[in-house]
Amino acid sequence: AASAAGRRLLADPARAVRELADLLERAWQALIEPxxxxxxxxxxxxxxxxxxxxxxxxxxxxxxxxxxxxxxxxxxxxxxxxxxxxxxxxxxxxxxxxxxxxxxxxxxxxxxxxxxxxxxxxxxxxGGLWSRSAERTPGTLARLLGQVRADVLCALDEPAGTSVLAHRLGLAPSSVSAHLSVLRGAGLLTSRRYGHQVLYERTPLGIALAAAD
Structure with a gap:
């Protein structure tokens, strides 16, 4: 037998749809959006x-x-x-x-x-979705490039844009953008436009440096 809440939803389908949509939006805001x-x-x-x-x-x-x-x-x-x-x-x-x-x-x-x-x-x-990039930065690479620039390079296990890297590393987007430009100029990164943003990824040389320890 249907519960009282279930009967109420069935009695007014339009209202039920609105309530369910509102619940989904609240779930999105609490669980996914951040x-x-x-x-x-x-x-x-x-x-x-x-x-x-x-x-x-x-x-x-x-x-x-x-x-x-x-x-x-x-x-x-x-x-x-x-x-x-x-x-x-x-x-x-x-x-x-x-x-x-x-x-x-x-x-x-x-x-x-x-x-x-x-x-x-x-x-x-x-598997690395929630790990902090700075924790994976080899010390030798940090001494070579500087800690922050090395963190940016090591954060690019997957292609990413400036805003995502800034959020991931807790840095200002302008700072991340400057480091990305230097790394790309040194041949450690390549960039390409994908949809509305520019994605950066490591070149073979960048991959080798990020893996060094």
């Missing part, structure tokens, strides 16, 4: 990285890299380790690949109407 710059940066970096991998290696290779549970053979995508056996013929609908910071290590599939078929997979770099 951390959204960092979460968004990780998700955008994942999309940028895998877009390049798709162009370089093709769909079959990309799917194998997204998650060990995924495999592609012929025209069939198999997701291993799921509950039960389910088959779906896409029939030209396409498949949405969506990174997430809320699933790990599972891959979540969905194909119910009215949504398009999709796969939600753990975003690349999720």
């Amino acid at each position: 951390y959204w710059p960092r979460l968004r940066a990780l998700l955008e970096a994942d999309i940028a990285y895998h877009s390049r991998r798709l162009a370089d290696s093709g769909l079959e290779q990309l799917l194998g890299e997204l998650n060990p549970r995924l495999s592609w053979q012929g025209a069939t995508l198999t997701v291993a380790g799921t509950q039960g056996d389910h088959e779906r013929v896409l029939g030209g609908q396409g498949l949405v690949l969506m990174p997430s910071v809320f699933v790990w290590p599972e891959v979540v599939g969905g194909h119910e109407e009215p949504w398009r078929p999709g796969l939600i997979y753990p975003a690349r770099g999720i």
Whole structure:
């Protein structure tokens, strides 16, 4: 039997939708919004990285890299380790690949109407999402570049923009921008525009320096 609250919601669907939307907004403000710059940066970096991998290696290779549970053979995508056996013929609908910071290590599939078929997979770099970059900066690199500049370089495990790096390191955006320009000029970083922002990532030389200890 429905509860009193449930009956009230069913009796006035329009009001129920408004109340549920308000609750979702409050949940977003309390649980997600304070951390959204960092979460968004990780998700955008994942999309940028895998877009390049798709162009370089093709769909079959990309799917194998997204998650060990995924495999592609012929025209069939198999997701291993799921509950039960389910088959779906896409029939030209396409498949949405969506990174997430809320699933790990599972891959979540969905194909119910009215949504398009999709796969939600753990975003690349999720393991270091909440770690502080300064704690991972090698001392030798800090002595070479200076502590703050070395922290900026080591914070770029994944491509990121100026505002995200400033938030992550607790620095002024103008200071981070100046350090990024110096690091790029020295050949340690490269930059490219992605949507509304410029993302920076380490060059092979930058990767080697960041890993030195």
